[in-house]
Amino acid sequence: MSRSRLRSTAVAGAAMLAVVGLLGACGGAGPAGAARAAGEPVYGGTLTYLEHQPPTCLYLPAAGFYPNGGILNQITDKLTWQNPETLEIEPWIATRWEVSEDATSYTFHLRDGVTFSDGTPLDAEAVAANFDVYGLGDEKLKLPVAEFVNNYERSEVVDRLTVRFHFAKPSPGFLQGTSVIGAGLVSKKTISLPYEEQCQLKNIAGSGPFTVRHQVVDKEVRLAAREDYDWAPPSSEHQGRAYLDEIKIIVTPEDNVRVGALTSGQADFVRYVQAYDEETVKSAGFTIYAEPTRGVNNGLYLRPGNSILKDPDVRQALLAGTDAREVVDTLFTPSYPVATSVLSHLAQGYVDLSPRLAHDPDKANALLDKAGWARGADGVREKDGRKLRLGVFVAGPQPLSKQTLELIGQQWAELGVKLEIRPADAGTQAVDIKDAEKTPLQHSMVGRADQDVIKSHFHSENRDAILSDDEKLDRLLAEQSAEPDVAARNAKVGEIQRYVIDQAYAIPLFEEPQVYGGAPHVHGIAFEAVARPWFYATWKS
């Protein structure tokens, strides 16, 4: 009796495997033959977009998180448009602007006739209200300051369509700051809501080409095209309303399901195609969009406040003992270039430091010996009875973080360093990640197409990845951020990168892209400078 039941289970299992195999085969044969028939764009249709994670708080300055950005980029416009190829700042809601010589005052002239989705006009007052919050925060409403605005002092409404911003110190990053995802403009009503309410999608009234039609929290968001939209960036080929009627964003956490839905035709576009799935998507005749994020590279960030890592020799040893090339070759694809500096090679102010990042286990061992860490019986180094053990959290947003850390742990084991990998548990992580003693290493990255990105990552008042106690680093970052001359600013960014590597605060691994997969019948996908999709000119054939 139990034997026969077992047998039938086995048969069913085998049949299921066979079906899976067949599906795979179909995927390989089907759409590959269909040539990309571009032709004339057509209006209408629904784009089904599968997102890896549910959006969190949608307060605009927090839009850096990709699931948030994927929605907010469709429903808000910005003052300026950063051309993702040239990284030039081009007009959008602001038709032109003047910047004072020392970059302490910016005057923007706005386009006439732009309205928010709640019907109120997008005028100088609305823009001023937005940036007063982004630049100064609002304690009463619990709204934090945005990281893309530095040294902000006040706004001035010159006339209905002219607004001027004043800065206490030079703020050369501000012009680019007006183009980033977090600088999306929202109606005066939205910006005057308290933080918890601005977090909710239903309260966000932007002026973008789409509006929110329906939301099932943590599951699905439906966006509808705005019929009267007529203020795309002048450099956009397409003008007027968006081609698509509707965008359906469905949260699909399981990697297999996203890729399977794409290749089987249930979805048109998916975010976060894992490295090991790229081949599956490509061989099915679909398109991989690997978009650079132009910021601080994916890497391990070493916290000098930790009692083991306060010794620069130990930090240098870990840097020399990590083989980023092996990580990329083993786990990733050519979409993930090996890091050659703290910053991506497409970032502004990048300097090539690859000779300093070479893998050199002999040097690493020598440095650890010199620092007084001797190998113990179990192969792990010890000093004064203390093991050389360092903890790190698996980083949820980073691709294949766990495998990456396991591989690095393997490399470090050869040096006699034990890497303790802790699976992400939101509760514990939220507390321990701010404690250098408990979490000496952080696995992270930041994307933004401006020199200020390095400040966002390292400054003790911004993201503070290394829980910095280094006044020199903070000073360099602040100087960079206040330098009006582009060449001098880039030189400063170069100096900071050298300093970070000199101090071995970072072990850069690779330049993290955002990898999307698209069906062959989807055309006109565009991305902002940091790889968030923009579906305004997207159409389906």
Next chain:
Amino acid sequence: MNRVGLGLAAAWLVIAVALLWAVVPGLFTGYDPIAGVPAEKLRPPGGPHLFGTDPVGRDLFARVVHGSAHSLSGAFTAVAVGLLLGTLLGVLAGSAGGLADDAIMRLVDVLLSVPGLLLALTVIILLGPGTVNVAIAVGVGSVAAFARLTRSEVVRVRRTDYVEAAFGSGGRYPAVLWRHVLPNSLGPVVALAALQFGLAILAISTLGFLGYGAEPPTPEWGLLIAEGRNYLATSWWLTTLPGAVVVAVVLAAGRISRSIGKDTP
């Protein structure tokens, strides 16, 4: 009869092999379960790698073999916790009767009304993740089942003539419990323990799958399955083979439990 014997022998064989894996893993595999060769990543089963290799180039068979120590010792701990606490509560309730019985059994009712996995997760959040804590959490979840079964047996045995006779001949309460009641109530409880062993492996694997078990890169069966599922489309062996091992061990434990249950009246 012969067929039944064969099935039972196979079940014992599976358990024996799994135990040997846990005790002397070196006999079965020469590969390091933690350090892999990155160049040999994602090799299909066969050749030098019986179960293939994972994305970091580690031998999957070695990881399954070495993982059995964590999974099986976890299951043993879980069953031990459940068995000891549960039997203690059951014997107390069954022999004392009255108010103590009511109090203990209502407590057991409360435990039973909370889904096992939820209870285990609650305990883990309190204790913190880790192999031992996971085992304790799973064990706490099975206390109620053991307590109920033990109580029912104790209530039955308590009324038998020989127990009355033991009391009549001047036996002290704990001594009678220990010498007469407990040994005669334990048969079904041992069968339940064998069954719980299989369930504990599953529960521990489930918690490992959810990320509460051993710290990576330590191999653990549930973790192996969880890690492999993203590669299901491209590298089937990463989930299928460890999954098959878990299924085999759990089925074998169930089969053995049934045979124990049958032998005892």
